[in-house]
Amino acid sequence: MSAIDDVRPRPTTWTTGTVVEKDNPTPSTVRLRMDVVDRQRHWPGQHYLVRLRAPDGYTAQRSYSVASADDDPLVELLVERLPDGEVSGFLADVAEVGDELELRGPIGRWFTWDTATPALVLVGGTGVVPAVSMVRAARRLNRTDLLRVVAVGRTPETLPYADELAAAGSTMAYTRVASGTRPAGAPTADEVAPLLAGIESFYVCGSPRFAAYAETLLVDCGAPAASIRVERFGPSG
Incomplete structure (x- = not known):
């Protein structure tokens, strides 16, 4: 039995992830690799919610697919910088290595690959x-x-x-x-x-x-x- 076969989904809650690496693979994207507190293993195809919170309590959140393999110690997300995008603009232009972000995941079962089916x-x-x-x-x-x-x-x-x-x-x-x-x-x-x-x-x-x-x-x-x-x-x- 492989390691991914042992993944057992459990209810996800909001946690935090610290940005460990940040770069721009293409002119319009930013790649974030994060150390996530109490991280769950994931199936390929799942995603995370990223939530931003303003001082006045306003929040905005978006979902981003996971690029990393389930055994990667870091969670890797790729974000496309969208015009007027609240979350993508912050992640691309403001977030820095060392920042903490609110995350929830991994989420989703329908779009996952079980690694056994062709x-x-x-x-x-x-x-x-x-x-x-x-x-x-x-x-x-x-x-x-x-x-x-x-x-x-x-x-x-x-x-x-x-x-x-x-x-x-x-x-x-x-x-x-x-x-x-x-x-x-x-x-x-x-x-x-x-x-x-x-x-x-x-x-x-x-x-x-x-x-x-x-x-x-x-x-x-x-x-x-x-x-x-x-x-x-x-x-x-």
């Missing part, structure tokens, strides 16, 4: 984050044969974790530039359909527009609609 993950933009956690878990457990990833971005420079995903054997599709012999453009049915052989679970993560395209593409390639799990993200109202 899965295909089709992700775009900052939606690659749960795929990164899945790739890291698969590598640690020697189950890379069970996971196939298609990652879509505008360019290699603007796609978070592009080098890591490519090194893991992911299919990389860039919509603005050619990559090797592959022309610029979204993934096609001819590229994705061969990847479905033997797959039982499908995961889609990205913007609403991307998610709609990816889900339709998988169905057109023969994926059962009931086996596709979709997670959409975007600015919060």
Whole structure:
């Protein structure tokens, strides 16, 4: 039995995480690695809530997928800097190494990969984050044969974790530039359909527009609609 098989979910409560590392993998994103008090182990695909609290008591919170593997001593989150984003703007421009943040997690069961079921993950933009956690878990457990990833971005420079995903054997599709012999453009049915052989679970993560395209593409390639799990993200109202 692997370590991740031993994970037992329990009710989550608000805790704190200290920012240990902070950097900018792409011009529009910030990566935070935090030491979380009373941290629970997580399944790849889960997320954390980050809550900010103003002196007058006003609070704002947003959810961010976990990029780290479950055995990583730190929790790694990737935040996209959104225009007028209350939480993302603070995390990108104000938060510093050593700061404490309010966190709750890990949260979510529906979008998690159990690391035992053959899965295909089709992700775009900052939606690659749960795929990164899945790739890291698969590598640690020697189950890379069970996971196939298609990652879509505008360019290699603007796609978070592009080098890591490519090194893991992911299919990389860039919509603005050619990559090797592959022309610029979204993934096609001819590229994705061969990847479905033997797959039982499908995961889609990205913007609403991307998610709609990816889900339709998988169905057109023969994926059962009931086996596709979709997670959409975007600015919060």
